[in-house]
Amino acid sequence: MRSINVGILGFGTVSSGTVRILQENAAAITARVGANVQVKRVAVRDLSKPRDAELPASALTTNPEEITTDPDIAIVVELMGGVEPARSLISQAIAHGKSIVTANKEMVAKVGHELRQQAHDVGLDFLFEASVGGGIPVIATLSESLAGNRIKEIVGIVNGTTNYILTKMTTEGAAFGKVLAEAQALGYAEAEPSADVDGHDARYKIAILASLAFGTRVDAEAVTAEGIRHLSPRDIAVAGELGYRIKLLAVAQTAQNGIRVRVYPALLPLTHPLATVDGVFNAVFLRGDAVGDLTLIGRGAGALPTGSAVVGDIAACARNIVAGTTGRVPYSVAATDTPVLPSASAWSRYYARVRVLDRPKALATIATVFGDYGISIESVVQRAMPDEEAEIVWITHEGRESDVLAALTAIHALPVVRSVDAAIRVVA
Numbered sequence: 001m002r003s004i005n006v007g008i009l010g011f012g013t014v015s016s017g018t019v020r021i022l023q024e025n026a027a028a029i030t031a032r033v034g035a036n037v038q039v040k041r042v043a044v045r046d047l048s049k050p051r052d053a054e055l056p057a058s059a060l061t062t063n064p065e066e067i068t069t070d071p072d073i074a075i076v077v078e079l080m081g082g083v084e085p086a087r088s089l090i091s092q093a094i095a096h097g098k099s100i101v102t103a104n105k106e107m108v109a110k111v112g113h114e115l116r117q118q119a120h121d122v123g124l125d126f127l128f129e130a131s132v133g134g135g136i137p138v139i140a141t142l143s144e145s146l147a148g149n150r151i152k153e154i155v156g157i158v159n160g161t162t163n164y165i166l167t168k169m170t171t172e173g174a175a176f177g178k179v180l181a182e183a184q185a186l187g188y189a190e191a192e193p194s195a196d197v198d199g200h201d202a203r204y205k206i207a208i209l210a211s212l213a214f215g216t217r218v219d220a221e222a223v224t225a226e227g228i229r230h231l232s233p234r235d236i237a238v239a240g241e242l243g244y245r246i247k248l249l250a251v252a253q254t255a256q257n258g259i260r261v262r263v264y265p266a267l268l269p270l271t272h273p274l275a276t277v278d279g280v281f282n283a284v285f286l287r288g289d290a291v292g293d294l295t296l297i298g299r300g301a302g303a304l305p306t307g308s309a310v311v312g313d314i315a316a317c318a319r320n321i322v323a324g325t326t327g328r329v330p331y332s333v334a335a336t337d338t339p340v341l342p343s344a345s346a347w348s349r350y351y352a353r354v355r356v357l358d359r360p361k362a363l364a365t366i367a368t369v370f371g372d373y374g375i376s377i378e379s380v381v382q383r384a385m386p387d388e389e390a391e392i393v394w395i396t397h398e399g400r401e402s403d404v405l406a407a408l409t410a411i412h413a414l415p416v417v418r419s420v421d422a423a424i425r426v427v428a
């Protein structure tokens, strides 16, 4: 039986899971691939650190170039994170004829196009399943299983930290800051939480998915992101009473003359397949012209789920090497130049919560302003509050987002209005 050697850059969480899977499931992997797949070397920064998987000490090196240039290594797996030195090392590995596997969403979103092109030009594989949705096989689904479809829409819950925080806020009625502090204490959120709670991590992931789905180059910088810091337990509770759950969504849609790729929190009706995806779970909802609607749900992070996706890619590279067909999936992403459209021209339904003085005609006055901006109302609920105030919750029909926001600015200026406390999109 032929042996195929793998070199891994990094020996942290995902790498340890990858090594354990390759060792513990070796017989099954060998049978499925048609070759022994073994880890030859792993690059680290600190040789003395304890590791969560076992390899002989001689397999570890602090010089990653011993992996990227080793003629006995056929597949280089990058699990270090960050753009540099990951990008330079991958480029060097491709130049030395290695197939590439990576889980690095930031690097794939920022410079993945040039590396994929480099790999494609010399007929090598560049696979990145674990960069989106952890263990969920969404990249292979999009690029292989759904190759016969024109993709219309992708809606993802692709950040486990924010989904965990929103789930806790929903079940406990707790404020964002309190739940974030608890999540940090449990290790579910970083000490510097911005990448997760401000939507940047989700931005990278939806840029990767949109590039694949629409065959165009979507730069992460072109993706607008709103996070979840401003969400209040009150809105989560009111949304719940109205039959909705609030989730942080990464959305990519086709539109006239382009595509829209954005990250924002939104109300989802309980009937939507993503509405009940809770805790650290991730999910991706896809709509194709042939397949219709499809939802993938699973663990979006962690050593073994992410390792599962990495090993799947290693197996795909190894099979291609055995069959002599590397570079089988063409790099066609730059083939079209579909513009990413600005947010202001998008149309959405909105949930708006407004606090008013409890006076006659308050509701009618606000409804008139919505009407002046061409926004029609789907439902409205008013309830009395202490201190002669009332809370009015509006769900609008679909309107141009810039018009809805302009209407809310005008509503905020009305003498009868105390505050506009929330404006959140509603997904059908």
Ligand SMILES: NC(=O)c1ccc[n+]([C@@H]2O[C@H](COP(=O)([O-])OP(=O)(O)OC[C@H]3O[C@@H](n4cnc5c(N)ncnc54)[C@H](OP(=O)(O)O)[C@@H]3O)[C@@H](O)[C@H]2O)c1
Residues within 6 Å of the ligand: 009, 010, 011, 012, 013, 014, 015, 043, 044, 045, 046, 047, 049, 062, 064, 078, 079, 080, 081, 082, 085, 103, 104, 105, 106, 130, 131, 134, 300, 301, 302, 303, 306
């Ligand atoms: N964690 C997850 O659940 C998850 C899920 C999906 C995707 N990812 C992605 O997977 C990648 C790895 O994440 P992780 O959580 O496994 O990271 P991690 O635990 O921080 O591990 C990073 C590893 O890379 C090594 N490393 C970093 N810079 C290096 C350098 N210049 N030279 C040699 N080794 C270097 C570190 O060495 P030392 O150990 O010696 O410091 C460490 O072993 C990231 O791109 C991440 O975004 C992670």
